[in-house]
Amino acid sequence: MQYKEQRELKTLLLVDDDADDQELFKLALAELNHPVKCLTAGNGQEALENLCTHAYRPDLIFLDLNMPLMNGIVFLERIKDIDHLKDIPVIIYSTSDEPREISAARSMGAVDYITKPARFDELCRLLQLVLVQGTTSLH
Incomplete structure (x- = not known):
C-alpha cells in the first residue's frame, strides 16, 4: 500500500514506550541521511495530548501496540475519531506478528504494519522504503 503524499515527509512521530527502541529508530533515520524530524512519545496518552x-x-x-496508559490500538481508534488527526497515516511498529493484530490494526485505519526487525540494517532498509518510496512493500 502506498501512503506517501505529494510532498516529502518532514516530521515523524514515534509512539513507543521503549527508550532503546526510540534511540535505535532515531539512529536508523540518521543513517539514511534523509531530511526528517523525529518526535517521540512514550505512550498513546502522551502522544494524543x-x-x-x-x-x-x-x-x-x-x-507501537503494547504500551502503558494507552496502548496503540486505543490510540489509533481515538485519533481516527478526531477530524484534524484522522488523515495522518499511521504505521504500526510492533514486536507482535500476530495475524489477528495485523488485521485489526489495518481494519482500524493503519496504513501499514511493520514487525520490529531484529537487525539494525533491516530497520534502516524498512525506513528507507517508507521515506523514499512511501511503502514497506517491495512490489
Whole structure:
C-alpha cells in the first residue's frame, strides 16, 4: 500500500514506550541521511495530548501496540475519531506478528504494519522504503 503524499515527509512521530527502541529508530533515520524530524512519545496518552493541543502535526506516525496508559490500538481508534488527526497515516511498529493484530490494526485505519526487525540494517532498509518510496512493500 502506498501512503506517501505529494510532498516529502518532514516530521515523524514515534509512539513507543521503549527508550532503546526510540534511540535505535532515531539512529536508523540518521543513517539514511534523509531530511526528517523525529518526535517521540512514550505512550498513546502522551502522544494524543500533544496532538490534540496542536503541539505538533506529524506527516507520519509509527505506533507501537503494547504500551502503558494507552496502548496503540486505543490510540489509533481515538485519533481516527478526531477530524484534524484522522488523515495522518499511521504505521504500526510492533514486536507482535500476530495475524489477528495485523488485521485489526489495518481494519482500524493503519496504513501499514511493520514487525520490529531484529537487525539494525533491516530497520534502516524498512525506513528507507517508507521515506523514499512511501511503502514497506517491495512490489
